[in-house]
Amino acid sequence: QKEVEQDPGPLSVPEGAIVSLNCTYSNSAFQYFMWYRQYSRKGPELLMYTYSSGNKEDGRFTAQVDKSSKYISLFIRDSQPSDSATYLCAMSGYTGFQKLVFGTGTRLLVSP
Amino acid sequence: DVKVTQSSRYLVKRTGEKVFLECVQDMDHENMFWYRQDPGLGLRLIYFSYDVKMKEKGDIPEGYSVSREKKERFSLILESASTNQTSMYLCASRPPARQNEQYFGPGTRLTVT
Numbered sequence: 001q002k003e004v005e006q007d008p009g010p011l012s013v014p015e016g017a018i019v020s021l022n023c024t025y026s027n028s029a030f031q032y033f034m035w036y037r038q039y040s041r042k043g044p045e046l047l048m049y050t051y052s053s054g055n056k057e058d059g060r061f062t063a064q065v066d067k068s069s070k071y072i073s074l075f076i077r078d079s080q081p082s083d084s085a086t087y088l089c090a091m092s093g094y095t096g097f098q099k100l101v102f103g104t105g106t107r108l109l110v111s112p
Numbered sequence: 113d114v115k116v117t118q119s120s121r122y123l124v125k126r127t128g129e130k131v132f133l134e135c136v137q138d139m140d141h142e143n144m145f146w147y148r149q150d151p152g153l154g155l156r157l158i159y160f161s162y163d164v165k166m167k168e169k170g171d172i173p174e175g176y177s178v179s180r181e182k183k184e185r186f187s188l189i190l191e192s193a194s195t196n197q198t199s200m201y202l203c204a205s206r207p208p209a210r211q212n213e214q215y216f217g218p219g220t221r222l223t224v225t
Binding site for chain 2: 041042105
């Protein structure tokens with residue numbers, strides 16, 4: 001079993017829809033939870049990160065962490081065609097030198 | 113803005129060739145990483161470096177080596193390229209006090225024929 005599971009998609013939605021992207025994980029030591037966005041033929045860029053449980057909002061994006069269920073989500077409100085990309089979740093522990101563990105990514109397609 | 117650059121966007125090499133992939137970052141980050149990205153497998157860590165001349169194996173180091181002679185530069189070496197090393201290679205750097213933030217380069221798509 002992979003440490004981090006993520007549905008590869010593609011997830012196709014119309015412009016303006018609310019998008020929900022999710023990851024599950026098995027390692028209870030994870031404390032940092034990140035979302036990266038990767039456009040085609042580009043490197044991933046950090047979108048948001050949260051520490052431990054709770055919600056974090058940044059514009060149209062909301063990251064949510066439920067440690068009891070080992071489940072994280074990224075919500076995109078009023079989705080735009082420019083949001084079409086692959087979204088990768090990533091996680092790490094807290095103490096010592098931490099390597100990130102990535103999900104395989106979910107491809108999102110937002111049609112005009 | 114953090115800038116991570118990689119020497120080539122696309123590279124085609126023959127089986128058995130020695131291949132060098134270069135990565136440079138301009139933010140004085142101590143930590144640097146090399147990943148490969150393959151469909152269905154996501155990002156897998158090949159090697160990382162704490163600091164100059166320091167290197168550690170990641171999850172899939174076989175067939176690769178690295179060099180870090182200067183803080184800003186981290187090189188990935190394929191000693192004898194094989195077709196199963198055809199992949200997207202991504203370099204990243206990170207400030208040591210912010211372990212959750214990695215900054216990626218644009219990637220090098222390597223094809224080994």
